[in-house]
Every structure is written in structure tokens, then in C-alpha cells.
Amino acid sequence: MTDTDLSPEMREPHFFGRRKGKPLRPGRARLMEILLPEIAVPAGEDPLDPAGLFARPVSAVWLEVGFGGGEHLAGQAAANPDVGIVGCEVFLNGVARLLSLIDGSPATQTVRVLHGDVRALMPRLPEACLDRAFVLFPDPWPKLRHAKRRFIGPDNLPQLSRLLKDGGELRVASDDMTYIRWALRHLIDHPDFTWMAQGPDDWLGRPADWVPTRYEQKALRAGRAPIVLRFVRKPRAR
Numbered sequence: 572m573t574d575t576d577l578s579p580e581m582r583e584p585h586f587f588g589r590r591k592g593k594p595l596r597p598g599r600a601r602l603m604e605i606l607l608p609e610i611a612v613p614a615g616e617d618p619l620d621p622a623g624l625f626a627r628p629v630s631a632v633w634l635e636v637g638f639g640g641g642e643h644l645a646g647q648a649a650a651n652p653d654v655g656i657v658g659c660e661v662f663l664n665g666v667a668r669l670l671s672l673i674d675g676s677p678a679t680q681t682v683r684v685l686h687g688d689v690r691a692l693m694p695r696l697p698e699a700c701l702d703r704a705f706v707l708f709p710d711p712w713p714k715l716r717h718a719k720r721r722f723i724g725p726d727n728l729p730q731l732s733r734l735l736k737d738g739g740e741l742r743v744a745s746d747d748m749t750y751i752r753w754a755l756r757h758l759i760d761h762p763d764f765t766w767m768a769q770g771p772d773d774w775l776g777r778p779a780d781w782v783p784t785r786y787e788q789k790a791l792r793a794g795r796a797p798i799v800l801r802f803v804r805k806p807r808a809r
């Protein structure tokens with residue numbers, strides 16, 4: 572069997588996290604059957620025009636990697652009705668929860684969902700198509716021997732750099748200081764990104780348009796102070 576005989580799902584990069592949790596409640600299972608197909612990013616490997624995915628014209632396109640329960644994505648969609656947001660999440664229960672948050676709202680026109688691994692989506696998108704990318708509380712993989720699994724790093728930064736427009740923002744948050752140090756090192760070393768921070772208020776505080784996430788709340792309850800890193804994509808050489 573060759574690689575091209577495999578279904579797209581089987582060709583996805585190996586994912587080390589959880590794909591599903593408890594059985595879905597009937598309402599959420601129904602949303603997976605009815606709403607998800609209406610707002611899903613088309614499966615397959617064909618190139619995609621992200622702005623063309625949405626039910627109406629959008630002024631900007633954002634990507635959220637690993638949206639978890641979707642609180643941030645749904646909040647940003649409600650606050651920015653002219654922005655199209657593509658959200659990717661492997662965890663079935665998280666996808667179903669996002670659907671429950673946006674069901675019946677105008678966000679169903681401006682949110683598109685990939686229930687799957689964002690690493691399979693990124694190569695299908697054209698260069699400089701994103702105004703913003705969010706990677707919020709990514710799985711920290713704190714053990715050194717698992718460091719290669721950390722999303723921010725040498726495997727994914729080249730794609731994020733390719734996809735972001737000049738001046739586009741990459742926003743990363745974590746309450747795991749090993750992860751923050753790791754992400755900072757890889758982002759600062761990367762030639763295409765500039766750190767927007769002027770001082771501690773910028774990484775200890777929250778951007779004005781911040782929407783809290785579930786993992787952020789968990790960290791705060793446990794007494795850990797999350798850090799927010801904001802980088803911009805440098806202008807491309809002409």
C-alpha cells in the first residue's frame with residue numbers, strides 16, 4: 572500500500588493527545604451530525620481559499636489552533652462579526668462544545684471548523700492568507716523527551732510564518748514556564764517574527780481584546796499566572 576492509498580485521516584501527522592472523552596450528550600451528538608457538516612472545512616488535500624470558506628464576505632481571516640471547548644473562538648467570533656475564523660481541534664468533545672456555543676448565532680456564517688489536526692490543514696492554505704493565528708494553552712509536553720511534540724517549534728513555525736500576512740499576529744499563551752521559555756527561544760530565533768512586547772505588562776497582562784479560555788481559568792484557579800506572547804510576522808523581502 573502506498574501513502575496515496577491511505578485516507579486523509581490516516582495520512583494526518585501522528586497526534587499524541589486525546590481524541591475523545593465521555594460519550595456526547597444527544598444534543599451535542601446531533602450538532603456533530605447536522606451543524607458540523609454545514610460549517611466544516613472541506614476534507615481532503617485540495618488547496619483551499621480561506622476567505623472563500625465563509626457564508627459571507629469577511630474582512631480578515633484568523634486561525635485558532637486547538638480551540639479546546641471553543642470559549643475563546645466563540646467569544647472572538649461574537650466580538651468580530653466581520654472576521655472569518657477557522658478553528659481546528661482534534662478532541663471530539665471540544666468540537667461538539669464549540670458547536671453548542673455558536674449554534675443558532677451569526678457566528679455559524681463566519682466560523683469554519685476542522686475536526687482534525689491543523690498540521691494537515693496548513694499546507695493546503697496559500698501563503699500570506701492569515702491576519703492572525705492563536706495558539707492558546709497548547710499541550711505543554713513538559714518532559715524534555717517529548718519536546719518535539721510542542722506545537723510552537725521548528726516543525727510548525729515555518730508554516731505559521733508562511734501563512735501569516737506581513738504584520739499578522741501570532742498569539743501564544745501558556746501557564747507552563749518550560750513551554751514559555753521554549754516558545755520564546757524558537758520565536759526569537761526565527762528570522763520572520765518580531766516580539767511585540769515592550770515590557771512585563773505586555774506578557775503578564777492581557778491584550779484589550781482578550782477572551783478567557785478554559786485552560787487559562789484552570790491555571791488561575793491553581794495559582795499559576797499565564798503568560799501571553801504576541802509576535803508579528805515581519806514584512807517579506809520584495
Ligand SMILES: C[S@@+](CC[C@H](N)C(=O)[O-])C[C@H]1O[C@@H](n2cnc3c(N)ncnc32)[C@H](O)[C@@H]1O
Pocket residue numbers: 588589636637638639640659660661662665687688689690707708709710722784785786787
Ligand atoms: C491544553 S488544550 C487548550 C485548549 C484551549 N485552547 C484552551 O485554552 O482552553 C490544547 C488543545 O489543543 C488541541 N490540539 C493539540 N494539537 C493540535 C493540533 N495539531 N491540531 C488541532 N488541535 C490540536 C488538543 O486536542 C487540546 O484540546
